[in-house]
Amino acid sequence: MQAEGSGWRLDRLAFEQSLANQALQAGVSRYDAWLKHCQLTDQGWGIETEDGHKVRAKWLVDATGRRSVASKIHNIKKQKSPPLIAIWGIGKATQNLVPDARTITESDDSGWWYAAHLPDHRPLAIYHTSAAKAPVLKQEPQRWLKQLVQSRLISKHIDPEAFANTELRATDARTAWLSNAYGDHWIATGDAALCFDPLSSQGIFNAIAISDMATKAILSSNSDKALIQYQQKLDEVRNIYYFGKRLPDTN
Ligand SMILES: Cc1cc2nc3c(=O)[nH]c(=O)nc-3n(C[C@H](O)[C@H](O)[C@H](O)COP(=O)(O)OP(=O)(O)OC[C@H]3O[C@@H](n4cnc5c(N)ncnc54)[C@H](O)[C@@H]3O)c2cc1C
Structure with a gap:
């Protein structure tokens, strides 16, 4: 037992399989391949995978974990704690x-x-x-x-x-975050946007919580405002964990 209740142990493979099944049932099309290139044009995102497959999309979501692959392609700066x-x-x-x-x-x-x-x-x-x-x-x-x-x-x-x-x-395994977690029709989420050192035990919880926020921001009728709030939330969580302080209340 922990001071604030029991921790959860997750069967990661089974959990990810069940998430994938839910997404497929909800109508998502799945294509397994490594991202090679992505570029925003007047027709939306042109995305190319390592095996030559091409897709068009209105929004690009970078959920590639610590490697933040799509954000790296676009030279988004990453801030990092000392190496761990x-x-x-x-x-x-x-x-x-x-x-x-x-x-x-x-x-x-x-x-x-x-x-x-x-x-x-x-x-x-x-x-x-x-x-x-x-x-x-x-x-x-x-x-x-x-x-x-x-x-x-x-x-x-x-x-x-x-x-x-x-x-x-x-x-x-160090704590790291993107200086900007969103831009023109793209958003980074999960570890790609903000990841913690494992002692935090926050990784999976954070990935699920901020992915939910990212989804709502993309779908919002006022996505400009929702994206600003998304970035503010990431900054707040990072500041509390890494710098040990809350942001001043701006409301
Ligand atoms: C040593 C260690 C121990 C940890 N222990 C815990 C723990 O006890 N509890 C906890 O909550 N968290 C823990 N974490 C953190 C946790 O694993 C992550 O926070 C969580 O997996 C983040 O989920 P994600 O979906 O954002 O990224 P990931 O789970 O990293 O998923 C990223 C996905 O993107 C794919 N990908 C990468 N590059 C490309 C590309 N070019 N093209 C296409 N796809 C790509 C990868 O294959 C992967 O499927 C630990 C992390 C480490 C390193």
Whole structure:
């Protein structure tokens, strides 16, 4: 239990599949491909994917996560906190520990651990650290494993032996935001617009909440005003989390 109630653990694959099914049932057409290029013309957006597929659209929504691909194509500036790199691996399911439903975090001198069991019982362990320390751990998985073994709580929650020969991956995990999250017939949402370091536990909640706002802004009869309010909300959330302060009330 947490001070403000229980946390939620999400089966991410099942959740995303169910979202996709709902969208298809609501009449959305789905096309899976990587975005290559997008340009606004008098006829709307011309969008081209890596496999050569072309689409026209009135609105472009950048929901490409931390990479903010569409916004990068248009040179929208990204603000970033100091680097935080997540070095992570997924171990094998073992019989040594009975998996439980808790997510555990633990800090040490050079970073912090996050560990949990996935729905298929495989353990996930992530060490978050600076850009100076991360490359060494990524290149020398034995060091990462040694630190895992030496952790006080994490090593009791997940079985370090499950990570023998596990390939480690590195992911940018810092807080970051676009200086402008919308423009002429485009909008960025989810992590593409504003992402937090994982300690916040805000990522999925934020992505869903601001995507809902972005949708309403696009569909609004007064979308100019709704888009300004969207940006204000992003600024407010970022300021509270990252700078620890609320914006002055402008109403
Ligand atoms: C190490 C780590 C741990 C985390 N732990 C938690 C946690 O415990 N709780 C929590 O709430 N959040 C957590 N998060 C954050 C959470 O995963 C994100 O906030 C959330 O996934 C954001 O959703 P999104 O849809 O905006 O982006 P994403 O989930 O990143 O989805 C972006 C999509 O865009 C696609 N895409 C990318 N580039 C292109 C392209 N060129 N063309 C087409 N498609 C593209 C990707 O394939 C992907 O499907 C964690 C993040 C990290 C890095």
